[in-house]
Amino acid sequence: MLKAVNEYDRAPMVKISQSDPNELFAGGLEYNPPARGVWNIVHTGMLIPEAHQIFCCAYGCLRGVILTAAEMNAIDRLSWISVSESDMFDGTLESNMIEGVCDIIERLGKKPRNVLLFLSCIHLFAGCDFTAITEELSRRYSDIHFTDCYMTPTMRKTISPDAKMRMQLYDALSPLPLNKRSVSIIGNDRATDEESELVRIIKNSGCELKDLTMCKSYEEYLAMAESAVNITYLPTAFNAGEELEKRLGAKHLYLPNSFDYDRIRENYKKLCNAIGAELPELDDEAALTEQAFESTLNNIGDIPVAVDLTAVTRPFEFARVLSQHGFNLRYIITDTVSGEELDDYNWLKENRPETEIYSALNVNMLYSAEGRSEKILAVGQKAAYYFATDNFVDVVQNGGFYGFSGIRKLLAMMTDANAYTKDRRTVIQHKGWGCASCC
Secondary structure, eight states: OOOOGGGGOSOOEEEGGGOOTTOSSOOOOBOOOSOOOSOOHHHHHTTSTTEEEEEEEOHHHHHHHHHHHHHTTOGGGEEEEEOOGGGGTSSOHHHHHHHHHHHHHHHSSSOOSEEEEEEEHHHHHTTOOHHHHHHHHHHHOTTSEEEEEEEOGGGGGTSOHHHHHHHHTTTTOOOOOOEEEEEEEOSOSSOOOTTSHHHHHHHHTTOEEEEGGGOOSHHHHHGGGGEEEEEEOSGGGHHHHHHHHHHHOOEEEEOOOOOOHHHHHHHHHHHHHHHTOOOOOOHHHHHHHHHHHHHHHHHHTTOOEEEETTTOSOHHHHHHHHHHTTOOEEEEEOSOOOGGGHHHHHHHHHHOTTOEEEOSSBGGGGGTTTTOOSOOEEESHHHHHHTTOSOEEOOSGGGGOOHHHHHHHHHHHHHHHHHSOOOHHHHTTSSSTTSGGGO
C-alpha cells in the first residue's frame, strides 16, 4: 500500500525497553551509507594467492567490482564478462560464460591456479546451470581449479553473500592427512592480533598456526587442509568451518569473539582441550583489562557512546559490558538481535531501558544527526556517519583483536578517539579497512 512520504520523515529508532528482538524494525526502503570499511566479496577473494577473479554480470554491477580491484592496485587479478538483455532469452547464457572465461584465460600472461567465477542474481532468475559451466571449464582446463562464487544480494534471507564467500574461499582445499600440530583460523579478512591470548596459546603449545591472510603462495593455501583443528570466531565464518569439518574431517571449533570475561575463559578452555594444551592462568589478563576499563572511563567520563554492528560482531554484548563498567552507552546501531546475544539484549532491556536502537539500513537514517549538538563518541564507521561525529573508533569486525588483549586495545582506541578527531568524510569512504591500498 502506498503511503505519503511525510510518514517516513524521521530516523527509525526504538528504545530497547519497547523493542522486539524478533523484529527491531519493519522492512522497507533501505539506504547504504558511505561507510565503506567492511570488506566485500572482491576484497575477500583476493586473499587466495595466485587466484584470478572473473565476474559475469550486468554493466551496473561490474562498475563496483572493477573499481574495488582498481582501488586495491589489483586490477590485473580481475576480469569480467558483461551480461546483456539478449543473453536472457537467446539460449546463450551458459555458452557465453564458458567461452568468455576461456578467452580470458588464454589472454592472461600466466594461467592462474584458481579461478573464482562469479555469477549474479540475474543468472539465478534465469535458471542458469552453473554446475554445467564449471564442469565444462574443468574439462578444458584440468590444471585450474574453478570455484563457483556468487554476487547475489537476493541470497541475504538464506545465507548472506559474505558468509557464502567465506565458505567458497576454501573450496579448492582437498583432503590431506590431518596433522594434530597444525591449527588454522578460518574465514578472517585480516590476521588475528599476534598479542592475543588466542595466538599465544596456539604457538606456545607447539602447534603451527595457519591462516589464509598469512599465505604467500598457493601451496601454503592448499596446506591449510592438513590442519586437524579449524577455528572460526566471526559469525559469518561459521558455515565455512562447518563445511570444512564435513569435507576434510578437521574439527571445527567456534570461538566467537567475545567481550565477556566468562565467555572468553570458556573459549580458551575449549581451545586448550582441542589442541591438548594447558590452560594458562588468565587472572592477570583480566586484572589488566579491568585497569584499562577504569582508565578509559576516567578519560571519557559521561560522554554518550554509540556502537554499530560493523565495528564489533557482538554490539549488544559490547554495550552490556561497557554499561556494567559505568560508560554512558546510549546508542546501538543494528537491525537484528542474534541468538548469541539474546542474554545481553535482555540485560540491557532490564537495566538500561533508555538505550536507543537505530536501524543501520533504513533510508531515514539520513536524519539521525538532526538536532544533535552533544559530543558523541562513536565506535564504528556507521555510528560516526549517522551521528555526524569525528570522534570515532575506526575499526571493522573487531579489527583482528581477540580476547582480553583485544578488549584493552579497543579501549585504547576509544581513549584516542575521545582525545583526537578524524576527518570522517575522508576516512570512512575508503573501501576494505586495512586492505592493501584501500586503507
